[in-house]
Amino acid sequence: MYIKQVELANFRSYNSLKLKLTPGINVFYGINGAGKTNILEAIYCISTGHSFRAAEDSILVRHGREAMMVSVDAVDNGIERNFLLEYDSKARKKSLKVNGTKLSRLSRLVGMVPAVLFSPENIQIVKGEPALRRRLLDDMLSQVDNDYFLTLAKYNKEVAHRNYLLKGIKEGRIRRDSLGVWNTQITQNGIRLLLARFSAVENLNNILQNDLTGDKFSIRLAYTSKNYTVSDEQALRESYTAFFAAKFEEEIARSVTLIGPHRDDIEISYNNMPAKSFSSEGQQRLTTILIKLAEGLLIKSRRGVYPVVLLDDFSSELDEPNSGFIGKTFSLFKQILISTTYKENLRGFSPAKEFIIRDGEAGEMY
Ligand SMILES: Nc1ncnc2c1ncn2[C@@H]1O[C@H](COP(=O)(O)OP(=O)(O)OP(=O)(O)O)[C@@H](O)[C@H]1O
Ligand SMILES: [Mg+2]
Incomplete structure (x- = not known):
């Protein structure tokens, strides 16, 4: 499975954002606080129904707004489906639609868009x-x-x-x-x-x-x-x-x-x-x-489905040989989304698509 497009509205630091992703390695560069992890977090929310770092859904809603939405187009075996997560903080209501049809329970989502996430605090594992x-x-x-x-x-x-x-x-x-x-x-x-x-x-x-x-x-x-x-x-x-x-x-x-x-x-x-x-x-x-x-x-x-690999803050503390070693394993997956502060952190492998993230906006690098 790979994610073809992510769209955010009033999610964290994003007013609105639309990103077209590709299979292979997609990288998000940006300084601290730029909004890199926010993008991975939104995709994780689609995969699991909840954030990996917010204790409450209301934290995900952009300050001063009432509701947020994350929309993901995912392709599995040539079949494209849309996953739409909405949260209304006033009504405290979360809903999930797959191709426009509402899921009766959020738990039905588990495994539909399989993902694995690595974030720096995972070292606690x-x-x-x-x-x-x-x-x-x-x-x-x-x-x-x-x-x-x-x-x-x-x-x-x-x-x-x-x-x-x-x-x-x-x-x-x-x-x-x-x-x-x-x-x-x-x-x-x-x-x-x-x-x-x-x-x-x-x-x-x-x-x-x-x-x-x-x-x-x-x-x-x-x-x-x-x-x-x-x-x-x-x-x-x-x-x-x-x-x-x-x-x-x-x-x-x-x-x-x-x-x-x-x-x-x-x-x-x-x-x-x-x-x-x-x-x-x-x-x-x-x-x-x-x-x-x-x-x-x-x-x-x-499952017979490639999970999307989300690597947050990749390479902080990995030396060049280890970073290169991990890079070689990426060919085993269909899609990897990486956030990192510096381009130099990604030694030994070449991204398919790169984005610069700045103040809640993302630009493609050519
Ligand atoms: N609900 C919210 N509304 C508005 N802005 C928010 C909200 N939640 C978080 N932010 C902002 O989002 C930014 C953090 O984004 P994010 O964690 O994605 O940064 P990052 O690019 O991953 O940074 P780092 O390199 O430090 O990990 C902060 O500036 C924070 O103030
Ligand atoms: Mg981050």
């Missing part, structure tokens, strides 16, 4: 808390597997409810034998999520080695849990049963469900050492970009 690494897998799997997306939503509600019951038991409001059905549900949905995550991690490791790093260096992910190892359904079920029997009192005391995919982590290693504690900033950034590109290739192999 390597450096930060386990929740960010779990989210990496959850977001990726939600784009390729609608059943995963629905199961995850159900599972999160079930865990919240089970925690509420544990608290009730602790406070003597709820009977100790009222958890049975919730244990069964959480085990079943938890295992469904775990098996999908295990296979995604294996898939990502193969892609990293076979398609991206070769034997130049190694980046590997390892799924880790305190309560089970990567295994099959039967073994996981036994781990759950044993855990619930042994840790019931502790779970009541803490009022928290202590087993399951919401408690796990993914260890990331660079050249066989934990990247979190041993790798340099540049190596951590390289690792994160490559994991994101591997995510893109996984989406391509499972």
